[in-house]
Amino acid sequence: MNETMVMSIVKEALYTSMLVGGPILILSLVVGLLVSVFQATTQIQEQTLTFVPKLIVIALTLALGGNWMLQELIKFTTKIMSIIANIKG
Template sequence: MSIEKVLDVLREGFMTILIVAGPTLAIALVVGLIISIIQAATQLQEQTLSFVPKILAVIGALVVFGNFMLNALIAYTEKIFELIAGL
């Protein structure tokens, strides 16, 4: 296996990680930012207040984007197995 092929597999692996983790992390970031703004505006500094909405948002994101994420992982895994079989 050439260096170029290994780098291509690594690049595709990193892109798959970004595609799979991106939507969930972005939603958690947005919800956390909104909760932080609300906490700053109301001067409520309760540490646990931000966890419940973030958890619910992440669960909702997994429900909505779960099929897309799973399909991306399956496609990458199939490509890796085909590459291994071709060696």
């Protein structure tokens, strides 16, 4: 296993993590921003108000995109396992 192979694995791991985690993080960020704007305009200063909408959006995202996310993780894991199996030590 050389340095190029390790860098390729790390690059693909980061790409896969961004691909899988990105939609959840982006939607959570957007909902948090919208709730914050709503709080600022109505002057409601309840700290727990952002928790429930974010939780609902994350649950919906996982329900709708969970299968795709799981398939991406399975592809990555299968590739890593095949690389491990091919290493001659």
